[in-house]
Amino acid sequence: MTDIVPMPAQSDNADRPDLPHNLSAEAAVIGSILYDNNAFQRVADILRPSDFYAPAHEEIYAACQLLIQNGRVADGVTLREQFEKDERLTNIGGAQYLAELLDSAAFGPEVQDYARIIRDLAMRRELINIGAGVQSRAMVPDRETDGSQQVELAERELFALAERGSTGRGFSTFGEALTESLQMAEAAFKRDGKIAGIATRLDDLDHKMGGLHSSDLIILAGRPSMGKTSLVTNIAYNVAADYRGEKLEDGSTKTIAGGKVAFFSLEMSSEQLATRILAERTGINAHKIRQGDLDKYDFEKLRDATEELQNLPLYIDDQGGISVSQLAARARRLQRSVGIDLIIIDYIQLLSGTSGKSDVNRVQEVTQITTTLKALAKELSVPVIGLSQLSRAVEQRDDKRPQLSDLRESGSIEQDADVVMFVYRESYYLERTEPQADPNDPASSDKWTAWRQRMDDVYGTAEVILGKQRHGPIGKVVLAFDANITRFGNLDRQPRGDFDE
Incomplete structure (x- = not known):
């Protein structure tokens, strides 16, 4: 091979012959x-x-x-x-x-x-x-x-x-894809609960979704006071508390259960989030903790819980007003330093786009945000859960169960998400519509009795409605909900069919 040098031409490199080249x-x-x-x-x-x-x-x-x-x-x-x-x-x-x-x-x-x-x-x-x-x-x-x-x-x-x-992995043969699929099925077969993804420890939700899958963008939406933040806080704790890793020969750590969680709390401070988790773990009302309305026994429970949770692999970023590109940069930085298995964002409407241009309308900006979050999930190979608000259209219907069209700027969110699920608590609406019982009017008494019966049926429960799921069925699951400490959990065991649609 002859070493030849082309005729020079103007370029950015013309004045820098010392730059690396061949x-x-x-x-x-x-x-x-x-x-x-x-x-x-x-x-x-x-x-x-x-x-x-x-x-x-x-x-x-x-x-x-x-x-x-x-x-x-x-x-x-x-x-x-x-x-x-x-x-x-x-x-x-x-x-x-x-x-x-x-x-x-x-x-x-x-x-x-x-x-x-x-x-x-x-x-x-x-x-x-x-x-x-x-x-x-x-x-x-x-x-x-x-x-x-x-x-x-x-x-x-x-x-x-x-x-x-990085040139990427490029094409893989169908045989290689089949092998990866079999390996995933084998891992799920060996894992407790028979799920392929990260377990939320909300058993019926895990059964319906197969856990939280790597590279998925999961949108959790609901109207105010439905418990969106409480649910993802419970999931974050369950995943972090379940974390187990093993050292590999190259010195890296492989997650074998649970996961390390990055929680971007754009609305609440890290202290407020920690208080919620303490309330959930101790059973002490979060308001009482904030007010210091505690007796000696409560304080000892708080101290013991704090020691237990001290080394939880849960990393909270409570910086508000950041752009989606800043969030992505911080997530990559945390991935490089400690490794993460799950990202949670509370909530995506508080993010701004990367352009910073005032003439970009909000729908375009949300499209940019969801596209970036989906790309981030694939890039880091972790599930990303993003909380989202719902429009007020829900309040105008008799049946207030949310649906996909209720998502704000729903086009891009619905399109980019792999899973869209909604939190719905019927008791929240029922307790605000208690009918007046008139002893002299049998019809009004019957209405109140029916209302009371329905309240008894739904009290202490919440629905998680899966409106979209690329990998599995849609439907709903019913969870236990303790409003006093804002904790979601598993219902007492009943036939699973009672929870599925």
Whole structure:
């Protein structure tokens, strides 16, 4: 392979000959493509035109890409015609240089090795540029961009570069997919409860969903006072309390039960969230804890529970007013530092989009938020539970059980979510519609008796309605609910059919 250097042209690299590059590898890849256009298919997933250091190589590769993708042949003749028409032939060293590239062609599988070398060197150059940009921005005071925003920008740039460095797994054979499916089924068979995902320890919900599945975006919605935050707080505790991991030979830790939980509490403070969990674990009303209305026995229970929960792998971020890109950056950072198995967001309407443009309407912004959250679930391979508000349309109906159309900005939320479930407590509405019983009016007395009977039937229960589920059936499950300590739990065992629709 001949080491040839193309004619110089203006580029960002022209003044930086010290930047990492390998002109011979670049010439070998382009020569291979010119010799046999099938070589392009072997490197197309690895390289893009901007990965080439030499401006001439960048232009030639881009021209080859355009011709081949349009079903034309890319060789010395067609490229010469293309560049002469655009009056750029001299920019690439003339027709002679196209002929010389053929002498540098790589043959066989080594063309992919050369392509990976080119990509690696391009990443190194980009890393140098990012570092220079970070230094430049930090040196020049900018009133509109403070230090924390500069850190976030640097993180985004580095993460984008890291994503560029990963070519992904690409296609897998059907046999490989079948093997993975069998392994998942085997893990579920061996696991307590026979579920494939992370157990919430709400047995009927686990039975219906198969647990919380990696890469799923799960939306939990409900009207105010239905208990959305209480339910995800209970799930967060159950998953974190169940956590068990084992050390692998490479020093990493593999989760074998439960999980480490990242809880983004955009509405409540971490102290309020911790108080809820303490109330749930001790049975002491959260209001009494906040007011300090405790006796000695209560205080001892709180102290013991605090010691028990001290090392719970539950990480709370209560910073309000953040964008979805900031949330994603913080989740990635936590994943790198401690590893996480579940992300919870309370709630998605409190997030802002990444554009920060005032002319973007809310529906577009929520679309951006849900798309980013779904991508984050796939990227980190963890389930993401996002709480969502419902519109007031629910209150206008006689049957106040929520449905998919009640989701605010429902189009994008319903489309991006793998699971949509609603919390509904009939007792909340019933207790506000108690009929007046008149001893002199048998009909009103009958109404009150029927109301009382229904209240007795639904008191201490809550429904979780699955309005959408990609992996399984829709329907509902009934959970126990203790309003005094806002705790969801399993009902006393009854035939499971009583809970399914």
